[in-house]
Amino acid sequence: xxxxxxxLPNRWIDIGKVINRGGPFAAPDxxxxxxxxxxxxxxxxxxxxxxxxxxxxxxxxxLKNLALSGFRNIDVIDMDTxxxxxxxxxxxxxxxxVGKSKAEVAAAFINExxxxxxxxxxxxxxxxxxxxxxxxxxxxxxxxxxxxARRWINGLLVxxxxxxxxxxxxxxxxxxxxxxxxxxxxGQARVILPRITSxxxxxxxxxxPQVSYAVCTIANTPRVPEHCIQWAIMFGLEDKDLPKPFDxxxxxxxxxxxxxxxxxxxxxxxxxxxxxxxxxxxTQGVAKNIIPAIASTNATIAAACCNEAFKFCTESSGSLNxxxxxxxxxxxxxxxxxxxxxxxxxxxxxxIVTYPVDPSTTLTTFLENITTDSRFQFKKPSxxxxxxxxxxxxxxxxxxVPNLPKTLPELSVQDEDEITITDPxxxxxxxxxxxxxxxxxx
Amino acid sequence: MTDSEKxxxxxxxxxxxxxxxxEKSHICLLNGTALGTETLKNLVLPGIGAFTVVxxxxxxxxxxxxxxxxxxxTLGQSRARVVxxxxxxxxxxxxxxxxxxxxxxxxxxxISFFKDFSLVFANRIPETALVTLSAYLYENNIPxxxxxxxxxxxxxxxxxxxxxxxxxxxxNPMDDLRIINPFKELDEATQKIELTGLNSQExxxxxxxxxxxxxxxEWKSTHDGKAPETRAEKxxxxxxxxxxxxxxxxxxxxxxxxNMLKVLQPYRISSDIDKLLKDEKAVNPTEQSDDFWxxxxxxxSFVESHGVLPLNGNLPDMHADTCxxxxxxxxxxxxxxxxxxxxxxxxxxxxxxxxxxxxSSDLVKKFCKNTRFLNVVRYKSLAEEYEKPNTSVIISxxxxxxxxxxxxxxxxxxxxxxxTYTRYPGFHDEEVDSDLPLLKSATHALLxxxxxSSDLVKxxxxxEMTRYGACELHNLSSLMGGIISQEIIKLMxxxxxxxxxxxxxxxxxxxxxxxxx
Numbered sequence: 001x002x003x004x005x006x007x008l009p010n011r012w013i014d015i016g017k018v019i020n021r022g023g024p025f026a027a028p029d030x031x032x033x034x035x036x037x038x039x040x041x042x043x044x045x046x047x048x049x050x051x052x053x054x055x056x057x058x059x060x061x062x063l064k065n066l067a068l069s070g071f072r073n074i075d076v077i078d079m080d081t082x083x084x085x086x087x088x089x090x091x092x093x094x095x096x097x098v099g100k101s102k103a104e105v106a107a108a109f110i111n112e113x114x115x116x117x118x119x120x121x122x123x124x125x126x127x128x129x130x131x132x133x134x135x136x137x138x139x140x141x142x143x144x145x146x147x148x149a150r151r152w153i154n155g156l157l158v159x160x161x162x163x164x165x166x167x168x169x170x171x172x173x174x175x176x177x178x179x180x181x182x183x184x185x186x187g188q189a190r191v192i193l194p195r196i197t198s199x200x201x202x203x204x205x206x207x208x209p210q211v212s213y214a215v216c217t218i219a220n221t222p223r224v225p226e227h228c229i230q231w232a233i234m235f236g237l238e239d240k241d242l243p244k245p246f247d248x249x250x251x252x253x254x255x256x257x258x259x260x261x262x263x264x265x266x267x268x269x270x271x272x273x274x275x276x277x278x279x280x281x282x283t284q285g286v287a288k289n290i291i292p293a294i295a296s297t298n299a300t301i302a303a304a305c306c307n308e309a310f311k312f313c314t315e316s317s318g319s320l321n322x323x324x325x326x327x328x329x330x331x332x333x334x335x336x337x338x339x340x341x342x343x344x345x346x347x348x349x350x351x352i353v354t355y356p357v358d359p360s361t362t363l364t365t366f367l368e369n370i371t372t373d374s375r376f377q378f379k380k381p382s383x384x385x386x387x388x389x390x391x392x393x394x395x396x397x398x399x400x401v402p403n404l405p406k407t408l409p410e411l412s413v414q415d416e417d418e419i420t421i422t423d424p425x426x427x428x429x430x431x432x433x434x435x436x437x438x439x440x441x442x
Numbered sequence: 443m444t445d446s447e448k449x450x451x452x453x454x455x456x457x458x459x460x461x462x463x464x465e466k467s468h469i470c471l472l473n474g475t476a477l478g479t480e481t482l483k484n485l486v487l488p489g490i491g492a493f494t495v496v497x498x499x500x501x502x503x504x505x506x507x508x509x510x511x512x513x514x515x516t517l518g519q520s521r522a523r524v525v526x527x528x529x530x531x532x533x534x535x536x537x538x539x540x541x542x543x544x545x546x547x548x549x550x551x552x553i554s555f556f557k558d559f560s561l562v563f564a565n566r567i568p569e570t571a572l573v574t575l576s577a578y579l580y581e582n583n584i585p586x587x588x589x590x591x592x593x594x595x596x597x598x599x600x601x602x603x604x605x606x607x608x609x610x611x612x613x614n615p616m617d618d619l620r621i622i623n624p625f626k627e628l629d630e631a632t633q634k635i636e637l638t639g640l641n642s643q644e645x646x647x648x649x650x651x652x653x654x655x656x657x658x659x660e661w662k663s664t665h666d667g668k669a670p671e672t673r674a675e676k677x678x679x680x681x682x683x684x685x686x687x688x689x690x691x692x693x694x695x696x697x698x699x700x701n702m703l704k705v706l707q708p709y710r711i712s713s714d715i716d717k718l719l720k721d722e723k724a725v726n727p728t729e730q731s732d733d734f735w736x737x738x739x740x741x742x743s744f745v746e747s748h749g750v751l752p753l754n755g756n757l758p759d760m761h762a763d764t765c766x767x768x769x770x771x772x773x774x775x776x777x778x779x780x781x782x783x784x785x786x787x788x789x790x791x792x793x794x795x796x797x798x799x800x801x802s803s804d805l806v807k808k809f810c811k812n813t814r815f816l817n818v819v820r821y822k823s824l825a826e827e828y829e830k831p832n833t834s835v836i837i838s839x840x841x842x843x844x845x846x847x848x849x850x851x852x853x854x855x856x857x858x859x860x861x862t863y864t865r866y867p868g869f870h871d872e873e874v875d876s877d878l879p880l881l882k883s884a885t886h887a888l889l890x891x892x893x894x895s896s897d898l899v900k901x902x903x904x905x906e907m908t909r910y911g912a913c914e915l916h917n918l919s920s921l922m923g924g925i926i927s928q929e930i931i932k933l934m935x936x937x938x939x940x941x942x943x944x945x946x947x948x949x950x951x952x953x954x955x956x957x958x959x
Binding site for chain 1: 454510513598612613920929954
């Protein structure tokens with residue numbers, strides 16, 4: 001692999017101006033490169049290994065931006081394959097690529113176009129890689145649409161930071177997470193320095209769970225086309241009397257025949273209730289929870305993320321502290337602010353979360369409360385207290401089911417006891433510690 | 443594969459109509475730099491009709507360090523041709539053309555070259571030529587977008603005499619429910635509903651619109667015919683409203699309370715729309731008037747006779763049983779149709795009075811459904827900005843610490859510097875130190891010209907700009923390319939509201955500011 005572009009001495013002349021020259025707004029420790037010691041350029045071209053998570057709308061942009069910022073040592077992880085509806089923005093893919101791995105096609109394209117760049121593709125889930133894999137990177141950039149995946153990588157990176165008994169952080173173990181997200185004309189870019197700034201989990205409330213329709217409206221009083229489509233999904237699929245050209249257990253959003261059945265069923269439901277406006281497109285939108293996406297917003301947010309990555313690695317400029325919101329609907333509006341760490345954050349907080357509970361609360365209700373709490377957004381939590389399993393997922397699940405109707409005191413949970421909660425949305429070794437505080441009964 | 447599948451994620455934003463307008467547009471790019479190609483990339487992907495790149499440069503080594511639409515094997519070839527070919531690969535529905543010519547030469551010798559474009563995007567064009575181009579495009583009503591990616595700083599300016607928007611698509615539009623001023627059909631339907639005969643189950647299924655209208659009327663009968671206005675009255679009304687609820691969990695009553703403050707607002711036409719109705723072009727339509735202003739003029743007549751805008755006829759979902767909701771929905775829909783038909787005849791009679799061609803019924807309908815969201819943006823020309831900038835805005839911004847206005851001033855001063863020395867300050871390593879004082883003098887001269895104190899621009903900002911030496915960092919170009927393409931899409935689709943008129947992105951701390959200069 002060529003490393004220094006010896007045949008192209010002027011290739012990086014533009015980047016050179018900010019890394020060879022000092023300036024009033026550079027980071028305090030910035031040491032401009034000299035001919036004798038081009039440390040930053042060497043870093044970009046070999047030492048700084050960057051991980052890109054997601055090779056979709058943001059990911060394609062991020063890979064291009066990193067390659068043209070001089071980075072050469074890049075990994076990309078994405079388990080998805082290319083869909084035709086990606087082509088209006090995921091510019092590294094062509095019609096012939098539909099069905100292939102996003103990570104692999106994107107990596108090959110960048111390596112072909114930007115000479116000297118070396119992108120390595122991983123077609124897998126991020127959870128399939130271990131801590132040692134993640135430890136090798138200088139910085140991680142995430143361009144994901146899944147909240148769950150972002151929580152997972154955030155938790156892992158926070159966990160990698162070594163904190164000594166005095167609470168001092170070992171700076172060499174900090175791997176920044178630069179995170180971007182978009183929706184239509186809106187987006188956000190942020191810099192997370194694990195254990196230093198707020199983390200993704202601190203701001204979970206800024207990403208509320210998606211709106212759901214009341215089941216009784218869907219079942220009994222549909223009024224708008226969306227209600228009829230939800231009915232087809234929730235009740236139509238399960239209804240044995242409704243003929244289907246496929247096995248309802250294997251319903252596939254991406255299969256046009258299945259989608260068409262859903263559309264026809266929703267349309268029939270709508271006609272029965274004099275509701276108009278069910279279209280194939282709307283059916284798809286509701287069933288797949290489609291979020292509009294355009295090239296321009298992705299470009300803006302991905303570049304804001306990569307600009308931060310470049311500045312962090314080169315120290316050639318100050319940085320985003322630590323959150324930029326972007327809205328392009330009316331003019332070009334941005335808001336940059338410091339998102340503060342949340343006291344008692346389940347992931348980066350040192351404190352245990354104190355959780356007030358009524359002593360008459362059953363385990364069932366307690367589980368409901370913590371899964372709907374927007375601060376935690378647990379998916380399938382497992383709970384232990386004083387070395388005892390209160391509620392477990394997987395193999396031990398059945399043995400804990402009899403606990404469900406019991407109250408917490410009946411399960412020997414005392415006031416001030418700590419319940420340890422693990423959940424698939426948190427990386428394996430991470431747990432939320434919840435101190436139970438019984439409310440005085442009236 | 444159909445285009446609607448490929449374009450699905452964007453059609454959900456700007457629809458078939460916006461897409462059709464995009465597909466008719468032909469965008470001209472001056473200079474195929476990284477900023478230029480990144481902008482075009484985001485326009486070719488969603489499917490503009492065509493683009494033309496005008497550039498006399500050859501692909502240089504430095505292009506390989508910041509421009510994605512060149513390749514090593516194309517070194518030394520025409521940059522216009524190379525970027526055009528690689529951009530075309532992104533979408534086979536888009537036509538791409540390249541013109542191997544210096545844009546400045548075209549501006550000075552063949553300005554009519556630009557007359558058939560839908561929009562021109564200029565970057566790194568010297569000031570004098572830019573003003574000439576701007577004047578020509580302004581006269582021909584062609585939008586000009588100027589962009590710059592300069593070190594960690596991004597700049598964007600939009601200019602067109604008048605930009606009309608029917609669908610401004612605000613983020614959280616208020617519903618047009620007319621609860622405080624119900625139209626006749628709505629009022630009659632409300633009166634027909636007898637709440638007293640309903641059991642509590644039935645009562646919880648009455649749409650809150652009916653409840654509100656009924657109880658406001660009842661309230662008025664005991665309050666001198668006045669709706670609740672003061673805060674205390676509204677509090678009292680809230681209690682009164684809730685006292686009618688059969689149980690504390692009734693969702694329709696809860697919805698009424700959530701929306702109470704909004705629906706109790708007296709009906710008024712927004713000041714933006716009022717300004718449009720009073721515009722000279724609406725007051726005195728002529729045979730030269732375009733469709734938009736003829737419709738605004740007809741809207742003015744409609745408002746004069748009714749005191750309200752045409753109803754758009756949409757009813758948002760609200761808690762109710764299917765039957766009552768559908769019935770209420772129909773009342774709104776029918777009133778919307780009646781208003782549209784009246785508005786259409788106003789348009790028709792105005793059109794025939796002026797001796798103009800009929801306006802398509804689809805356009806009239808779209809206009810009528812969106813009368814609350816109409817918008818007209820009028821821009822200053824570049825020549826006017828350079829001669830008479832909005833100095834009060836400039837000064838008040840500069841007086842705030844760390845304001846991004848300093849970068850606007852610095853970029854303008856750099857243009858002056860370039861005109862004098864035909865190079866950018868700090869372009870060559872050995873001139874960084876000697877160029878800084880020259881840039882300072884250029885800046886001070888510029889400020890003096892507009893009677894702005896030179897203390898307002900600190901030297902450190904000019905030192906930072908000299909450090910950049912006109913370098914183009916890919917990240918900044920890609921970021922600005924995203925924003926510029928988005929503004930171009932708004933200008934081409936006539937949907938959403940574009941920037942007025944200047945935008946600065948500060949890539950040092952990721953802040954950004956819009957100014958009307």
